Amino acid sequence: MTIEKLYHSFLKCSTISTDTRKIDSDCMFFALKGDNFNGNKFALEALNKGAQFAIIDEAKYATHDKCILVKNVLETLQSLATHHRKTLGTPIIALTGSNGKTTTKELINAVLSTTYKTSATKGNLNNHIGVPLTILKFTKDTEIGIVEMGANHQKEIEFLSNITLPDFGFITNFGKAHLEGFGSIEGVIKGKSELYDHLMSHHKVVFINKSDAKQIEQIGDYKKTILFGSNTIMASAQPFINLLFNKIEIKTHLTGAYNYNNIAVAIAIGLHFKVDDSSICKAIENYKPTNNRSQIIEKNSNKIILDAYNANPTSMIAALDNFGSLNESGKVAILGDMFELGEDAEFEHQSISDYSKTFNIEHIYLVGENFFKTKNIVKNVSTFKSFENLKNELINSPLKNKYLLIKGSRGMALERVLDYI
The missing domain is CATH 3.90.190.20 (Mur ligase, C-terminal domain)
Structure with missing residues (x-):
């Protein structure tokens, strides 16, 4: 089946599911495989629980007329996500980095959702499965999409960027994370910078803190770069961060000076999308971290x-x-x-x-x-x-x-x- 035909079936469904324990009525079930499970075995169960279609890649499990046989379920999921992204044309902000990705994503979403209908990565579903699932949840009503991308080896961000096709991007930082996969801090920098490489090759927008020399070095004199940080000053962090934005005091619920950069980029992106200063301030002040993060x-x-x-x-x-x-x-x-x-x-x-x-x-x-x-x-x-x-x-x-x-x-x-x- 072609992606175009599968997409036509997808549009008839309420959502996507990969877990028979969480089947929504009229969803499209993707029978993914892992080291210790084979989703093909649960295709019939998914249909019996209300799924409208089950996408499988093993013919022996095609025991129902609502089973759709493809060559590879995971690759089909990824291709469908990219097709959906191209069809919708929704502006997408992508972010990666060694630390602070999820907090930054949530701050950006908090700011933009004051003015737009946004859709963002849930939790940290930021890998080769989570990213396409995130994109497939975007609808024609989504005005801005925010996609978090994680990686533990080189070429992974490049791969996820090719699925997401982002219009804007930001890297939180380069740190000593996943050294087992990246090999060294130099490997981390190269791997994370694949996002900037993708954006520049497609003439898209890059956000970088003006004081981050290492990141500026990665993009050189690229013209579509928005440098931020000039209109924000961190006042204190005892323990919560207080900062000044255009001489307006913002009292946050975030602890740690390391979160200042995450706040600053959320402000910068809000300004780029013409969110008013008052809405930006209220969104950041009202944001409270959860899930064991600071x-x-x-x-x-x-x-x-x-x-x-x-x-x-x-x-x-x-x-x-x-x-x-x-x-x-x-x-x-x-x-x-x-x-x-x-x-x-x-x-x-x-x-x-x-x-x-x-x-x-x-x-x-x-x-x-x-x-x-x-x-x-x-x-x-x-x-x-x-x-x-x-x-x-x-x-x-x-x-x-x-x-x-x-x-x-x-x-x-x-x-x-x-x-x-």
């Missing part, structure tokens, strides 16, 4: 910066810099392993361990197999090989009246600490 939580006698959604050496340093700058007493840091660092894991964990000791922090808990191997000769550092070991320590020696930073990679799930403080 959240401020109070529990019992403790105050907590919960930043446990993910971590890499760059974001860990930024979090420690911010935590160290806070004018608070009784500070305690609970840091979990950073994943996907490959052969750099030992060095990077030791570096973070050493760096954490340079701050006036009452006690530091290092959790995970990599942090457990670090060399620590100071009394205020404790290492734990597993979360269970840390849990027992917190139960036996409860933390009271402390100001905590909790940060680690997603696989560490350090938000579980909240159950024991």
Whole structure:
């Protein structure tokens, strides 16, 4: 079946589904495969639950006239998304980067949605499956689309850009993330810059902070570049960021100076799309982070910066810099392993361990197999090989009246600490 014919069927459906546990009536079910599952086996179940069509790539499962057999389900999903994107012609803003992608996407969406009908990536569905699913949720009523793109190896952003075909783009930063796949910080820069390469080759618009020399270097004298940051000034971050925008004070619910750039680009994009200053300010002031991203939580006698959604050496340093700058007493840091660092894991964990000791922090808990191997000769550092070991320590020696930073990679799930403080 051609993409044009499949698209005609897609337009008859209410939405897209890839999970039979979440079947909407009249949806189009895509029978994706993974290492441990084969969606083809669930095609009939999806149809029985209300799906209008089931897209499969194994003929033996074509047991219903609503099954549509294709060569490869995933590739078909991706091709359908690009066809949908071209048909709609909706302006799309794409963003990637080592840290802060999701927060930045949500801030941009908050600002633009005050004036436009927007549609944005849900959560962090930013990979080769999540990106096409995001695009296929755009409708003819979508005035601006916002697509987050993630990557852990080179050529992935190029691939996602070719699906998305963005009109505007922004890279939050270049950091030491996914070194196992990218190989080095130079590999990260090259991989993330594939977004700028795509935008420039298609004569589209690039947003860059005027003070980010490394990013400016990547685009050279490209004419369709919007440099931002001249009309915003960060006033303080104790712990929440307060900033001045065109001499208007904005009081945010975001902690950490590292979030300033994310706010500044949301303002810049809002201005580009002619959102009025008042709406921009209200949107940013009303935005509250969720999902373990730079959240401020109070529990019992403790105050907590919960930043446990993910971590890499760059974001860990930024979090420690911010935590160290806070004018608070009784500070305690609970840091979990950073994943996907490959052969750099030992060095990077030791570096973070050493760096954490340079701050006036009452006690530091290092959790995970990599942090457990670090060399620590100071009394205020404790290492734990597993979360269970840390849990027992917190139960036996409860933390009271402390100001905590909790940060680690997603696989560490350090938000579980909240159950024991």
